[in-house]
Amino acid sequence: MEKILFLMRYPLQDAYNLKQKFDGQMQACVDLGYDVYYIAYDEKNYYVCSYKDKSRKKIGKRHFCGLKNYRSTYAFFDLYSALSRLLKDTAFDYIYMRKKLVTKKAVSALSKHKNGGGKLIVEIPSYGVNEAALGFMRVIINKLYSGAEKKFGSLVDLYTLIGNECPDTYKGKPAVEISNGITLKNIPVKKQTKLDSEIRILALASMCDWQGYDRIIKGMSSYFGKYRLVLELAGDDFDGSVQRWKKLAEELKISDNVVYHGPLYGAQLDEIFDKCHVAAGSMALFRKKAFSASTLKVREYIGRGIPFVYAYDDYALLGDEWFAKKLPADESAADFGQIVSWLENVYNKDGFSSDMRKFADEHLSWVSQFEKVLSKTKQL
Numbered sequence: 001m002e003k004i005l006f007l008m009r010y011p012l013q014d015a016y017n018l019k020q021k022f023d024g025q026m027q028a029c030v031d032l033g034y035d036v037y038y039i040a041y042d043e044k045n046y047y048v049c050s051y052k053d054k055s056r057k058k059i060g061k062r063h064f065c066g067l068k069n070y071r072s073t074y075a076f077f078d079l080y081s082a083l084s085r086l087l088k089d090t091a092f093d094y095i096y097m098r099k100k101l102v103t104k105k106a107v108s109a110l111s112k113h114k115n116g117g118g119k120l121i122v123e124i125p126s127y128g129v130n131e132a133a134l135g136f137m138r139v140i141i142n143k144l145y146s147g148a149e150k151k152f153g154s155l156v157d158l159y160t161l162i163g164n165e166c167p168d169t170y171k172g173k174p175a176v177e178i179s180n181g182i183t184l185k186n187i188p189v190k191k192q193t194k195l196d197s198e199i200r201i202l203a204l205a206s207m208c209d210w211q212g213y214d215r216i217i218k219g220m221s222s223y224f225g226k227y228r229l230v231l232e233l234a235g236d237d238f239d240g241s242v243q244r245w246k247k248l249a250e251e252l253k254i255s256d257n258v259v260y261h262g263p264l265y266g267a268q269l270d271e272i273f274d275k276c277h278v279a280a281g282s283m284a285l286f287r288k289k290a291f292s293a294s295t296l297k298v299r300e301y302i303g304r305g306i307p308f309v310y311a312y313d314d315y316a317l318l319g320d321e322w323f324a325k326k327l328p329a330d331e332s333a334a335d336f337g338q339i340v341s342w343l344e345n346v347y348n349k350d351g352f353s354s355d356m357r358k359f360a361d362e363h364l365s366w367v368s369q370f371e372k373v374l375s376k377t378k379q380l
Contacts, residue, residue, distance in 0.1 A: 006038040024183035028366035046082035084109040127163025181366035202276035212284025219334030221252035281310030305353025
């Protein structure tokens with residue numbers, strides 16, 4: 001059985017919204033017949049973990065444990081040190097790496113992997129994002145590590161690109177386009193609800209200005225139909241947007257209709273899905289000069305069976321699906337007259353949640369994406 005090592009920042013104990021994606025990718029490879037491992041960390045140490053039986057072996061220490069932004073700073077250095085120790089006595093057929101900062105330590109470790117006959121697959125999670133969209137410090141750090149980046153590029157066998165109209169080569173190496181997927185066994189179907197006197201709108205996201213939920217709030221304030229509208233915000237507030245949105249709701253005299261829960265996981269997340277009637281995808285990607293995406297939350301919405309609104313081009317959707325309402329990608333307020341009319345039609349459809357889940361199974365599974373990736377890699 002061929003062995004795959006997944007290389008990404010994976011906290012064992014901390015809640016992290018990308019863990020569901022990583023678990024889905026690894027489960028897909030298990031389902032395809034591979035022996036899957038990954039490097040993870042807790043509050044003190046780094047481990048190599050077996051995805052199949054969840055066993056783990058210590059391979060390194062975690063430094064600066066109390067550092068607030070550890071995952072986006074020193075975690076890179078600890079991760080590559082752990083990788084180096086692991087590869088001294090363990091070989092893998094493939095390493096699947098989510099692309100982030102690359103250091104000299106990473107290049108040295110991955111060179112050993114390649115010299116032993118292993119292949120390196122590198123995911124670019126946001127292909128096409130303009131350099132101008134990166135923060136100032138990110139640009140500076142990229143320049144500081146440009147030498148390691150250049151050497152790293154020569155080691156890559158295949159790039160997987162998550163983006164729109166991706167090329168079949170990237171930086172001179174073969175590439176394959178994939179989209180974010182889901183693993184349905186990890187996602188419960190929401191309980192069927194009815195439209196009564198109230199419509200609850202779930203916005204599940206990392207709260208940032210470009211999520212654009214102010215468009216939802218403005219639209220709610222100008223709706224005078226038969227339903228009471230309530231916006232349920234669930235996720236970390238990364239840039240103070242939640243407070244600005246709550247202030248906006250207060251100014252528009254609908255403060256009681258906007259509820260912020262903070263990040264929710266497990267049973268609490270299932271509960272809020274069950275009580276909501278419709279969900280909101282990203283509403284203002286254009287604010288960061290992006291007009292297309294492959295967002296994880298929309299895939300979760302489809303897998304759980306909750307209809308949703310969104311305002312961008314999604315790589316896996318045509319834009320006219322009956323369970324999704326695509327809104328203009330501009331600063332206009334969401335038109336809840338149109339949204340409510342569409343939503344009523346969805347709720348008149350028997351078993352619509354099950355039909356959405358079937359769509360997810362057929363079009364959005366991680367297994368279908370990794371079949372493409374591993375088939376392409378074997379051809380190289």
